[in-house]
Amino acid sequence: MLERQLKKKVLITVRTYPTPSRQQIEVSCTAGIDENNNWIRLYPIPYRFLANDKRFSKYQYIEALVQKATSDTRPESYKVNPESIKIVSPPIPIANQWKARKEIIYPLKVRSLCELQALRDANQYPTLGFFKPKEIIRLEIKPEKEPEWTEKQLTNLRQYPLFGNALKSELEKIPFVFTYVFRCDDLNCHTIHKLSCTDWEMGTSYRKWINVYGNNWETKFRQKYFDFMKARDTHFFVGTIQQHPGDWIIIGLFYPPQVVDINQPKLF
Numbered sequence: 685m686l687e688r689q690l691k692k693k694v695l696i697t698v699r700t701y702p703t704p705s706r707q708q709i710e711v712s713c714t715a716g717i718d719e720n721n722n723w724i725r726l727y728p729i730p731y732r733f734l735a736n737d738k739r740f741s742k743y744q745y746i747e748a749l750v751q752k753a754t755s756d757t758r759p760e761s762y763k764v765n766p767e768s769i770k771i772v773s774p775p776i777p778i779a780n781q782w783k784a785r786k787e788i789i790y791p792l793k794v795r796s797l798c799e800l801q802a803l804r805d806a807n808q809y810p811t812l813g814f815f816k817p818k819e820i821i822r823l824e825i826k827p828e829k830e831p832e833w834t835e836k837q838l839t840n841l842r843q844y845p846l847f848g849n850a851l852k853s854e855l856e857k858i859p860f861v862f863t864y865v866f867r868c869d870d871l872n873c874h875t876i877h878k879l880s881c882t883d884w885e886m887g888t889s890y891r892k893w894i895n896v897y898g899n900n901w902e903t904k905f906r907q908k909y910f911d912f913m914k915a916r917d918t919h920f921f922v923g924t925i926q927q928h929p930g931d932w933i934i935i936g937l938f939y940p941p942q943v944v945d946i947n948q949p950k951l952f
Contacts, residue, residue, distance in 0.1 A: 689749045692762070693719040693772065694726065695788055696742050698921050698936035701887035702731065702855055704837040709733065709845060710855050712884065713935060715760070715812055715923065717788060723812040725923070726750065726764045732855075733845055738769040742936075743785055745773040756926055758811040782940035789814060789938070796868035797877055797922065797932065804924070811924040814938070818869035820918065821876065823862065823910040825902060831859035858887045862909070864920070864934060879922065881934040909937075917942045 700713040711728040718724045726748070731739065740746050749768035753761040793814050794800055800813040833841065841855055863880045867873070889908060893901040921936030 689751045689765070691747060692724065692750050693745055693747050694724055695745050696740050697789065697938075698923075699729075699731065699742060699884045700882040700935050701858060701884050704833065704840040704855065705730070706840050709841060709843050713882070713923070715921070715935065717792065721788075721791060723760045723792065723810060724750075725756075725758065725761045725812060727753070727756070727761065728766070729764065730766060730845075732851055734766060734769065738766070738771065740769070740771050743781070744771055746770060747772050758924065758926065758929070759809050760812050761926075785938075786940065793919070796870035796873060797879075797920075798868050798870045798873045798875070800922065801932070808929075811929070813922050814919060815922070816869060816917070816919045817864075817866035817877075819867045820910070820914050821865045821867065823864060823906060823913075824878070825905070826861050826863070828857070828859050828861055831857065833857050856891060858890055860890065862886055879920070879932055879934045881937070883934070883936050885937065913937065913939055915942070916940065 694716040696714065696716040698713070698715040702710040702712045705711040705728060708728040708730045710730060710732065712731045714726045714729040714731075716724055716726070747768075747770045749765045750762040753763050793816070794803075796815055797813075797817075800810065800815065803810060861880050863878055865876060865878050867876060886909060889905060890901065893904045897904050916939040919938040920934045921938065922932045923935045925931045925933060
Protein backbone atom coordinates (compact mmCIF):
# COMPACT_ATOMS: atom_id res chain seq x y z
CA MET A 685 0.00 0.00 0.00
CA LEU A 686 1.42 3.36 -1.04
CA GLU A 687 1.68 6.03 1.62
CA ARG A 688 -0.38 9.14 1.02
CA GLN A 689 1.51 12.27 -0.01
CA LEU A 690 1.35 15.16 2.42
CA LYS A 691 2.33 18.78 2.07
CA LYS A 692 4.80 19.65 4.83
CA LYS A 693 6.21 22.98 5.87
CA VAL A 694 9.72 22.55 7.26
CA LEU A 695 12.35 24.84 8.77
CA ILE A 696 15.63 23.45 7.39
CA THR A 697 18.26 23.12 10.14
CA VAL A 698 20.69 20.52 8.75
CA ARG A 699 22.34 19.75 5.44
CA THR A 700 25.25 17.31 5.26
CA TYR A 701 28.02 17.02 2.70
CA PRO A 702 26.67 15.04 -0.31
CA THR A 703 27.36 11.37 -0.98
CA PRO A 704 27.05 9.36 -4.23
CA SER A 705 23.65 7.80 -4.91
CA ARG A 706 22.65 5.01 -7.29
CA GLN A 707 19.30 6.61 -8.10
CA GLN A 708 19.96 10.33 -7.62
CA ILE A 709 23.68 10.69 -8.58
CA GLU A 710 24.40 12.49 -5.32
CA VAL A 711 22.27 13.31 -2.30
CA SER A 712 22.56 15.28 0.91
CA CYS A 713 21.02 14.30 4.25
CA THR A 714 18.61 17.10 5.08
CA ALA A 715 16.61 17.57 8.26
CA GLY A 716 14.55 20.18 10.02
CA ILE A 717 11.50 20.92 12.13
CA ASP A 718 7.98 20.68 10.72
CA GLU A 719 4.97 22.90 11.42
CA ASN A 720 4.00 20.68 14.37
CA ASN A 721 7.43 21.17 16.00
CA ASN A 722 8.61 17.65 15.21
CA TRP A 723 11.91 16.53 13.75
CA ILE A 724 11.75 15.46 10.12
CA ARG A 725 14.35 13.91 7.81
CA LEU A 726 13.89 14.54 4.07
CA TYR A 727 15.39 12.42 1.32
CA PRO A 728 16.49 12.23 -1.39
CA ILE A 729 17.69 15.80 -1.78
CA PRO A 730 19.94 16.06 -4.87
CA TYR A 731 20.73 19.60 -3.79
CA ARG A 732 23.20 20.63 -6.50
CA PHE A 733 20.74 19.48 -9.19
CA LEU A 734 17.85 21.56 -7.86
CA ALA A 735 16.69 24.56 -9.84
CA ASN A 736 17.92 27.86 -8.42
CA ASP A 737 14.47 28.76 -7.08
CA LYS A 738 14.44 25.52 -5.05
CA ARG A 739 17.94 25.79 -3.55
CA PHE A 740 17.06 26.54 0.05
CA SER A 741 19.47 27.72 2.73
CA LYS A 742 19.59 26.56 6.31
CA TYR A 743 16.98 28.29 8.46
CA GLN A 744 14.64 28.89 5.56
CA TYR A 745 11.13 27.45 5.50
CA ILE A 746 10.22 25.23 2.58
CA GLU A 747 7.04 23.45 1.55
CA ALA A 748 7.18 20.09 -0.21
CA LEU A 749 5.14 17.00 -0.96
CA VAL A 750 6.36 14.08 1.15
CA GLN A 751 5.31 10.58 2.12
CA LYS A 752 6.39 8.35 4.96
CA ALA A 753 9.46 6.41 3.98
CA THR A 754 9.08 2.67 3.46
CA SER A 755 12.72 1.79 2.90
CA ASP A 756 13.86 3.74 5.98
CA THR A 757 12.29 2.62 9.26
CA ARG A 758 13.44 5.66 11.21
CA PRO A 759 10.19 7.41 12.27
CA GLU A 760 11.30 10.91 11.28
CA SER A 761 12.22 9.89 7.71
CA TYR A 762 10.06 11.07 4.80
CA LYS A 763 10.60 10.68 1.09
CA VAL A 764 10.31 14.03 -0.65
CA ASN A 765 9.39 14.94 -4.21
CA PRO A 766 12.27 17.30 -5.12
CA GLU A 767 10.22 18.92 -7.90
CA SER A 768 7.61 20.00 -5.33
CA ILE A 769 10.06 21.97 -3.15
CA LYS A 770 9.02 25.59 -2.73
CA ILE A 771 10.88 28.15 -0.61
CA VAL A 772 8.28 30.01 1.44
CA SER A 773 10.43 32.33 3.55
CA PRO A 774 13.67 34.29 3.28
CA PRO A 775 16.49 33.35 5.66
CA ILE A 776 15.96 34.61 9.22
CA PRO A 777 17.32 38.19 9.30
CA ILE A 778 20.84 38.58 10.67
CA ALA A 779 19.72 41.15 13.27
CA ASN A 780 17.83 38.56 15.32
CA GLN A 781 18.84 35.27 13.71
CA TRP A 782 20.17 33.46 16.79
CA LYS A 783 17.23 34.50 19.00
CA ALA A 784 14.69 33.52 16.34
CA ARG A 785 16.38 30.17 15.72
CA LYS A 786 16.56 29.37 19.42
CA GLU A 787 12.83 29.99 19.84
CA ILE A 788 12.12 27.22 17.34
CA ILE A 789 14.91 24.74 18.09
CA TYR A 790 15.34 24.91 21.87
CA PRO A 791 11.96 23.31 22.70
CA LEU A 792 13.37 20.12 21.09
CA LYS A 793 16.64 20.29 23.02
CA VAL A 794 17.62 17.40 25.31
CA ARG A 795 20.26 17.35 28.01
CA SER A 796 22.78 15.03 26.42
CA LEU A 797 23.66 12.36 23.90
CA CYS A 798 23.16 9.82 26.70
CA GLU A 799 19.57 10.98 27.15
CA LEU A 800 18.92 10.67 23.42
CA GLN A 801 20.39 7.17 23.37
CA ALA A 802 18.27 6.09 26.35
CA LEU A 803 15.11 7.38 24.66
CA ARG A 804 16.00 5.61 21.42
CA ASP A 805 16.81 2.34 23.20
CA ALA A 806 13.44 2.43 24.96
CA ASN A 807 11.26 3.45 22.00
CA GLN A 808 13.34 3.21 18.79
CA TYR A 809 12.75 6.96 18.76
CA PRO A 810 14.06 9.61 18.35
CA THR A 811 16.73 9.16 15.69
CA LEU A 812 17.34 12.91 15.41
CA GLY A 813 18.26 15.21 18.26
CA PHE A 814 19.88 18.39 19.52
CA PHE A 815 21.97 19.03 22.64
CA LYS A 816 24.82 21.06 24.07
CA PRO A 817 27.98 19.15 25.05
CA LYS A 818 29.39 19.99 28.45
CA GLU A 819 32.89 20.24 27.01
CA ILE A 820 34.40 19.91 23.55
CA ILE A 821 37.72 18.23 24.33
CA ARG A 822 39.29 18.10 20.89
CA LEU A 823 38.71 17.89 17.17
CA GLU A 824 40.32 14.88 15.50
CA ILE A 825 41.24 15.05 11.81
CA LYS A 826 42.19 11.69 10.36
CA PRO A 827 42.66 10.51 6.75
CA GLU A 828 39.84 8.49 5.22
CA LYS A 829 40.65 4.81 4.77
CA GLU A 830 39.64 5.26 1.12
CA PRO A 831 40.52 8.85 0.13
CA GLU A 832 39.05 8.46 -3.37
CA TRP A 833 35.62 7.37 -4.57
CA THR A 834 35.28 3.68 -5.41
CA GLU A 835 34.55 2.62 -8.99
CA LYS A 836 30.93 1.98 -8.03
CA GLN A 837 30.61 5.45 -6.51
CA LEU A 838 32.18 7.04 -9.58
CA THR A 839 29.69 5.17 -11.77
CA ASN A 840 26.86 6.67 -9.70
CA LEU A 841 28.32 10.16 -9.94
CA ARG A 842 28.76 9.92 -13.70
CA GLN A 843 25.16 9.10 -14.54
CA TYR A 844 23.30 11.57 -16.74
CA PRO A 845 20.70 13.48 -14.68
CA LEU A 846 17.04 12.74 -15.38
CA PHE A 847 16.18 16.34 -14.49
CA GLY A 848 18.18 19.52 -14.18
CA ASN A 849 21.47 20.20 -15.88
CA ALA A 850 24.70 18.24 -15.73
CA LEU A 851 27.02 19.66 -13.09
CA LYS A 852 30.09 21.65 -14.05
CA SER A 853 32.19 19.80 -11.47
CA GLU A 854 32.08 16.26 -10.14
CA LEU A 855 31.47 15.86 -6.43
CA GLU A 856 34.79 15.87 -4.59
CA LYS A 857 35.32 13.37 -1.81
CA ILE A 858 36.57 14.84 1.45
CA PRO A 859 39.64 12.66 2.19
CA PHE A 860 39.47 13.26 5.94
CA VAL A 861 37.14 12.30 8.78
CA PHE A 862 36.35 15.10 11.23
CA THR A 863 35.50 13.86 14.73
CA TYR A 864 34.49 15.75 17.87
CA VAL A 865 35.54 14.34 21.23
CA PHE A 866 33.34 15.66 24.03
CA ARG A 867 31.71 15.10 27.40
CA CYS A 868 27.97 15.03 28.05
CA ASP A 869 26.27 17.47 30.38
CA ASP A 870 24.87 14.56 32.38
CA LEU A 871 25.86 13.61 35.94
CA ASN A 872 25.29 9.94 35.16
CA CYS A 873 27.56 9.96 32.13
CA HIS A 874 31.18 8.98 32.71
CA THR A 875 31.98 8.41 29.03
CA ILE A 876 34.07 10.50 26.68
CA HIS A 877 32.13 10.47 23.41
CA LYS A 878 33.54 10.56 19.87
CA LEU A 879 31.24 11.40 16.96
CA SER A 880 32.19 12.17 13.38
CA CYS A 881 30.73 15.34 11.84
CA THR A 882 29.37 15.47 8.28
CA ASP A 883 28.07 19.06 8.21
CA TRP A 884 28.12 20.50 4.67
CA GLU A 885 29.81 23.62 6.06
CA MET A 886 32.82 21.59 7.19
CA GLY A 887 33.27 19.96 3.81
CA THR A 888 32.96 23.30 2.02
CA SER A 889 35.53 24.87 4.36
CA TYR A 890 38.02 22.07 3.69
CA ARG A 891 37.66 22.42 -0.09
CA LYS A 892 38.04 26.20 0.07
CA TRP A 893 40.92 26.36 2.52
CA ILE A 894 43.07 23.64 0.96
CA ASN A 895 43.06 25.77 -2.20
CA VAL A 896 43.80 29.00 -0.33
CA TYR A 897 46.26 27.77 2.33
CA GLY A 898 47.66 24.59 0.78
CA ASN A 899 49.34 22.35 3.36
CA ASN A 900 48.45 24.87 6.10
CA TRP A 901 44.69 24.36 5.67
CA GLU A 902 44.44 22.43 8.94
CA THR A 903 45.50 25.44 11.02
CA LYS A 904 42.66 27.55 9.63
CA PHE A 905 40.25 24.62 9.93
CA ARG A 906 41.04 24.08 13.62
CA GLN A 907 40.71 27.79 14.33
CA LYS A 908 37.15 27.71 13.02
CA TYR A 909 35.91 24.30 14.09
CA PHE A 910 37.73 23.92 17.42
CA ASP A 911 38.89 27.25 18.85
CA PHE A 912 35.88 29.19 17.58
CA MET A 913 33.39 26.46 18.51
CA LYS A 914 34.78 26.22 22.06
CA ALA A 915 34.40 29.98 22.45
CA ARG A 916 30.75 29.89 21.28
CA ASP A 917 27.64 28.36 22.82
CA THR A 918 28.01 25.37 20.52
CA HIS A 919 25.33 22.67 20.22
CA PHE A 920 25.22 19.54 18.06
CA PHE A 921 22.50 18.32 15.73
CA VAL A 922 22.83 14.53 15.65
CA GLY A 923 21.21 11.61 13.86
CA THR A 924 21.50 7.85 13.66
CA ILE A 925 22.84 5.96 10.66
CA GLN A 926 20.21 4.00 8.73
CA GLN A 927 22.37 0.89 8.30
CA HIS A 928 23.63 1.06 11.91
CA PRO A 929 20.68 2.30 14.00
CA GLY A 930 22.65 2.30 17.26
CA ASP A 931 25.33 4.67 15.94
CA TRP A 932 25.07 8.46 16.05
CA ILE A 933 26.91 11.10 14.04
CA ILE A 934 26.92 14.90 14.20
CA ILE A 935 25.01 16.20 11.19
CA GLY A 936 25.05 19.90 11.99
CA LEU A 937 26.54 22.58 14.22
CA PHE A 938 24.67 25.37 16.03
CA TYR A 939 26.93 28.04 17.46
CA PRO A 940 25.32 31.23 18.81
CA PRO A 941 27.43 33.61 20.92
CA GLN A 942 27.85 32.84 24.59
CA VAL A 943 25.09 34.43 26.66
CA VAL A 944 26.41 36.85 29.26
CA ASP A 945 24.58 36.71 32.59
CA ILE A 946 23.93 40.38 33.42
CA ASN A 947 23.01 39.42 37.00
CA GLN A 948 26.41 37.88 37.70
CA PRO A 949 28.33 40.09 40.16
CA LYS A 950 31.40 41.85 38.78
CA LEU A 951 34.77 41.06 40.34
CA PHE A 952 36.10 44.59 39.89
